[in-house]
Amino acid sequence: MCYEASYTTEIERERERVISQIGGLRTIPAAMSNVHKNPPFWPNISGFVIGLLASERRKLVMALLLFAILVSGVKSWTGEIHGRVVCDVCGDSSIGPEDHVLEGAEVAVLCITKSGEVLNYQAFTNAKGAYTVAETMPESDRWDACLARPISSFHEHCTHLGNGSAGVKFNYNHPSGYSHTVRPFVYRPINAPTYCM
Numbered sequence: 001m002c003y004e005a006s007y008t009t010e011i012e013r014e015r016e017r018v019i020s021q022i023g024g025l026r027t028i029p030a031a032m033s034n035v036h037k038n039p040p041f042w043p044n045i046s047g048f049v050i051g052l053l054a055s056e057r058r059k060l061v062m063a064l065l066l067f068a069i070l071v072s073g074v075k076s077w078t079g080e081i082h083g084r085v086v087c088d089v090c091g092d093s094s095i096g097p098e099d100h101v102l103e104g105a106e107v108a109v110l111c112i113t114k115s116g117e118v119l120n121y122q123a124f125t126n127a128k129g130a131y132t133v134a135e136t137m138p139e140s141d142r143w144d145a146c147l148a149r150p151i152s153s154f155h156e157h158c159t160h161l162g163n164g165s166a167g168v169k170f171n172y173n174h175p176s177g178y179s180h181t182v183r184p185f186v187y188r189p190i191n192a193p194t195y196c197m
Contacts, residue, residue: 077142079172080134081109083182085125085150087158090196091188098196101129102158102187106151109133111143111172119143122151134179143172150185162186 085105089098102125109121123131149167153159165185172180 075139076136077139077176078134078136079143079174079176080132080179081146081148081172081182082130082132082179083107083148084129084184085131085153086129086184086186087153087155088162088186088188089158089193091162091192092196093163093186095184101125101127102153102155103127103129104154105129105131105185105187106154107131107148107185108151109146109148111146113137113141114144115141117141139176142176145169145171146180148182150187153187155187157189158187160188160190162188 085102085107086095087100087102088095089100090096105125107123107125109123111119111121113119119135121133121135123133125131147167147169150161150165162185165187168182170180170182174180
């Protein structure tokens with residue numbers, strides 16, 4: 001009886017210590033309320049529970065702190081560059097009804113950021129002959145100047161790069177969410193068809 005009374009007092013002290021560490025917990029869960037019936041087990045489980053709760057609380061606080069820093073401290077910026085690649089069938093340097101878009105043509109875009117980092121992008125045209133390069137980054141690292149240039153055409157008849165299509169250099173001064181359109185890159189066939197003459 002004396003042992004049980006002193007152990008109950010020890011449980012109450014341990015309960016108060018847990019409440020002060022956790023802050024706000026006013027009752028011990030029902031699963032733990034009858035632990036005093038098995039005295040040797042209580043000290044081990046209490047240390048484990050206290051350590052587990054403290055560890056989980058610490059992780060939650062750290063996660064919230066990290067989230068607050070990420071959300072409040074960095075302003076993001078999004079840029080987009082797009083253009084088209086066409087086949088100038090007659091080689092007359094103008095886009096007419098005989099010309100067509102090139103699907104699968106490769107375009108490289110090289111950009112220098114405000115912080116001086118060089119970013120290299122690779123894009124391929126879709127079925128409409130259009131390519132797009134887009135990225136979201138911190139405002140301090142946004143694009144400053146870019147160079148877009150054609151790399152190759154996989155069309156079997158239109159593989160020679162037209163005059164003036166070596167590349168386009170431009171400054172990127174657009175605010176976040178806006179895009180820059182690059183003039184079309186033009187490929188020509190080796191030999192123009194007879195109906196072009």
